[in-house]
Amino acid sequence: MSKLRTLYDKIWDDHLVNTSEDGSSLIYIDRHLIHEVTSPQAFEGLRMTNRKVRCPEKTLAVVDHNIPTTDRKLGIKDEESRIQIEALAKNCAEFGIEYFNELDIRQGICHVVGPEQGFTLPGTTIMCGDSHTATHGAFGALAMGIGTSEVEHILATQTLIQRKAKNFKVIVRGKTPYGITAKDIILSIIGEIGTGGGTGSVIEYTGNAITDLSMEGRMTVCNMSIEGGARAGLIGPDDITFEYLKGRPRSPKGDDYKRAVDYWMALNTDKDAFFDREIILDVESLPPVVTWGTSPEDVVSVNGIVPDPNDIDDLDRRNSKLTALKYMGLEPGTKITDIKLDKIFIGSCTNGRIEDLREVAKVVKGKHVNENLNAMIVPGSGLVKEQAIQEGLDKIFIESGFEWREPGCSMCLAMNPDKLQPKERCASTSNRNFEGRQGFKGRTHLVSPAMAAAAAIAGHFTDVRELDQ
Amino acid sequence: MEKFETTTAVTAVLREINIDTDKIIPKQYLKTIQRTGLGKGLFSELRYNDDGTDNKDFILNQPSTKNVEILIAGDNFGCGSSREHAPWALLDYGIKIIISTSFADIFYGNCFKNGMLPIVLDSDQVNLLMDDAGRGANAKLRINLEDQEIATSDGLIINFEIDKFLKHCLLNGLDDIDLTLEKANKIESYEKKIENDRPWV
Numbered sequence: 189m190s191k192l193r194t195l196y197d198k199i200w201d202d203h204l205v206n207t208s209e210d211g212s213s214l215i216y217i218d219r220h221l222i223h224e225v226t227s228p229q230a231f232e233g234l235r236m237t238n239r240k241v242r243c244p245e246k247t248l249a250v251v252d253h254n255i256p257t258t259d260r261k262l263g264i265k266d267e268e269s270r271i272q273i274e275a276l277a278k279n280c281a282e283f284g285i286e287y288f289n290e291l292d293i294r295q296g297i298c299h300v301v302g303p304e305q306g307f308t309l310p311g312t313t314i315m316c317g318d319s320h321t322a323t324h325g326a327f328g329a330l331a332m333g334i335g336t337s338e339v340e341h342i343l344a345t346q347t348l349i350q351r352k353a354k355n356f357k358v359i360v361r362g363k364t365p366y367g368i369t370a371k372d373i374i375l376s377i378i379g380e381i382g383t384g385g386g387t388g389s390v391i392e393y394t395g396n397a398i399t400d401l402s403m404e405g406r407m408t409v410c411n412m413s414i415e416g417g418a419r420a421g422l423i424g425p426d427d428i429t430f431e432y433l434k435g436r437p438r439s440p441k442g443d444d445y446k447r448a449v450d451y452w453m454a455l456n457t458d459k460d461a462f463f464d465r466e467i468i469l470d471v472e473s474l475p476p477v478v479t480w481g482t483s484p485e486d487v488v489s490v491n492g493i494v495p496d497p498n499d500i501d502d503l504d505r506r507n508s509k510l511t512a513l514k515y516m517g518l519e520p521g522t523k524i525t526d527i528k529l530d531k532i533f534i535g536s537c538t539n540g541r542i543e544d545l546r547e548v549a550k551v552v553k554g555k556h557v558n559e560n561l562n563a564m565i566v567p568g569s570g571l572v573k574e575q576a577i578q579e580g581l582d583k584i585f586i587e588s589g590f591e592w593r594e595p596g597c598s599m600c601l602a603m604n605p606d607k608l609q610p611k612e613r614c615a616s617t618s619n620r621n622f623e624g625r626q627g628f629k630g631r632t633h634l635v636s637p638a639m640a641a642a643a644a645i646a647g648h649f650t651d652v653r654e655l656d657q
Numbered sequence: 658m659e660k661f662e663t664t665t666a667v668t669a670v671l672r673e674i675n676i677d678t679d680k681i682i683p684k685q686y687l688k689t690i691q692r693t694g695l696g697k698g699l700f701s702e703l704r705y706n707d708d709g710t711d712n713k714d715f716i717l718n719q720p721s722t723k724n725v726e727i728l729i730a731g732d733n734f735g736c737g738s739s740r741e742h743a744p745w746a747l748l749d750y751g752i753k754i755i756i757s758t759s760f761a762d763i764f765y766g767n768c769f770k771n772g773m774l775p776i777v778l779d780s781d782q783v784n785l786l787m788d789d790a791g792r793g794a795n796a797k798l799r800i801n802l803e804d805q806e807i808a809t810s811d812g813l814i815i816n817f818e819i820d821k822f823l824k825h826c827l828l829n830g831l832d833d834i835d836l837t838l839e840k841a842n843k844i845e846s847y848e849k850k851i852e853n854d855r856p857w858v
Contacts, residue, residue, distance in 0.1 A: 205847045206840055212822040214840060216847055218858050226740065228690035239834070242844075254688060268688035275690050312858060319739040319763060333763055335741035336692075337770035337833075345837045347844060351820065353762075383675055384733035387762055417736065419762045440857030448857045483675055504731055508674050601738075603684045622679040622737060624702050 192458040194355045195422050196390045199330040199455065203313050205347055215350050218312035219329075220247040220342050221298040222285070224254065224276040225603070226317030230340035231279040242346045244284040248307055251276060251290055252297045254603040257566050257593035260290045269604065283343070296569020296595040299323040299537035303407065304571055306436025310425035310452040315342055320537045320619065321420075322413040326406035327433075328425035328455055330390070333414060354464040356389035356418065360397040362472040367653035369547070370405035371539060371617070371636035373397065374412045375477045377469055379487030386418030389465070392457060393423050397471040403432040404543035411538045412619050415484040424456040476652055478524050479621050479634040481512035486621070488524060490639065490651045496520035515623055516631050517611060524649050527633070531614040532563035532644040533626070534590075534637055536600035539617035540568030542575050544637040549581045551641035551655065557589035558647030564591040564606065566598040590644070602627045615643040658772045660830035665799040666726030666754070668790040669716045676730055677737035678764060682746040695742055696749030717750075727754040727798055729787050732780075735764025744768050754800050756807075758783050769823050772830065774802060776817045786815070802828060 206214040241247065254269040264270040280287035288295040294305065299320055302308040310328035315321060319333035338348055358377055391413050398409065406423050413421030430449055433439045440448045475489035488495065497509035534548055545567065557563045565585050567573040573595055576582055585592050599606040600618035608614055608630025617640050621632040642652040686698030704715050711718045717725065734757040735743060744767045756776045768775045789809050790796050799808040802824060807815040826833065851858055
């Protein structure tokens with residue numbers, strides 16, 4: 189094909205099963221992840237229509253959203269959660285789908301588990317009934333969140349009906365300064381484009397600040413694409429990607445691996461390929477950031493102040509931000525570093541991987557969590573937890589006064605018992621600060637793991653760059 | 658799925674922008690294994706007071722919006738999570754048409770899977786319809802998908818755009834899975850090709 193193409197164009201072309209006259213396309217889905225919350229109604233649909241799962245081996249199930257993060261052997265007290273989890277186990281058994289249950293060391297948040305197992309591969313299409321599926325785009329896979337009807341559609345047909353999205357390039361350039369992480373980069377991008385800025389687009393993140401990132405950092409960036417409205421985010425596969433995948437349980441082996449790498453390399457965006465939109469972010473001037481409001485776009489420097497919504501011209505936007513400020517219990521002009529915290533949550537599919545835990549350990553080693561707050565670390569998977577224990581990180585966390593939990597989504601969405609109480613204020617490494625997200629009337633500030641760790645020690649936000657090294 | 662019929666119905670307005678799916682249906686309602694019964698949780702944190710009584714100030718608790726079928730909302734409606742519980746909750750409550758200046762992609766797609774119609778208009782048109790709906794219980798809208806027309810009670814007509822395929826599915830109440838299974842031979846030949854070209858997948 190002579191036309192210059194983007195990474196998204198190439199993956200799309202290689203997965204086209206059919207294009208109809210009306211412009212809708214049928215694309216093949218290579219990989220499908222399911223969990224307990226958005227799959228029960230899909231299986232029920234299959235039963236009602238007497239349909240089978242077309243390719244059970246292409247779906248992997250894991251329990252994550254509402255599982256308690258306390259001792260698993262004690263069982264699940266909440267009856268509704270238990271029913272949902274039992275339904276997943278039963279559905280997987282009935283339809284022949286592999287399932288990592290709560291006692292399996294491979295269990296964890298589906299977006300941590302997929303990459304860890306080598307289930308996530310470059311150039312594949314990966315779907316899951318969860319909007320943070322974009323995480324897998326870090327490998328150069330086309331990964332999108334879908335609704336339950338689409339989960340059912342994939343189970344029955346291994347395809348999805350889609351219309352092609354636009355190509356949106358985000359160039360992040362410069363050398364990333366000390367104390368600035370992938371989380372600060374993606375929050376700054378969302379602050380720039382707004383929560384609806386990527387709607388209708390697939391974002392490709394490029395530039396040396398992106399290629400300098402580890403796979404963990406790249407996953408953090410792609411994970412939050414949906415917070416900028418984009419259903420998928422992509423990063424071109426390179427040696428860092430291939431190195432990560434080598435030897436994973438489901439990665440290709442031997443000659444297949446070599447052939448795969450050749451194919452993966454060729455997927456990268458052609459020089460001068462067309463993008464519908466481009467923006468540039470210079471990373472060298474970025475500060476560590478904190479969100480002040482109830483949308484991930486409400487981003488401000490840790491050394492800044494709570495902005496005054498009355499400065500916004502657009503009436504609907506102004507009202508929205510005034511509501512956010514009231515909900516958050518903040519006054520315009522308050523210094524971010526003067527905001528005191530009640531809870532710290534470190535974990536989630538955004539920041540629950542081993543590198544995130546290492547960052548936290550570096551900051552808190554030999555120090556103690558502030559006596560006025562409660563701090564919790566929830567590893568992204570059983571394997572992340574095991575790795576942390578091997579590196580002795582668990583001891584650092586426990587000695588510093590953190591709670592060290594079992595893996596799951598936990599207080600990122602508070603479907604399990606880990607919740608904020610009304611008006612409790614939390615520095616969280618998760619991805620959403622929506623009203624009520626971490627508990628009814630709870631107040632969430634999104635930050636990087638290093639910033640959350642620094643805040644845990646100080647009791648309020650503090651610039652992680654100013655701590656002793 | 659039921660066919661989408663032309664309807665004349667009561668309209669409610671939520672001016673707020675960026676209404677996310679957590680706000681449409683908070684997580685405590687997601688612990689269900691069914692599609693139905695979610696209407697009670699719709700906008701629950703806005704709709705109910707802390708003691709569980711109705712918040713009289715909320716638009717859906719006002720007498721004028723009884724039997725509401727159409728919601729006009731601020732920009733970027735349905736952002737956030739992919740939970741299909743959001744359209745299920747709206748539908749269970751009786752709302753099957755939503756009008757806004759834009760919708761989040763996943764929410765937009767989820768609506769069609771449930772026979773619901775999200776309509777995108779420009780901001781002048783949305784503002785006009787919001788003002789119109791504010792005039793009370795008689796301010797109904799007539800939504801005609803076939804002709805892609807919205808008619809106000811004053812007889813004003815606004816046209817809207819919609820994807821041909823999605824329109825066809827809604828009007829005929831088609832099930833996507835059935836449509837796709839008609840192409841089973843194409844899926845099979847794709848799978849055979851991939852076994853050769855990309856055996857590691």
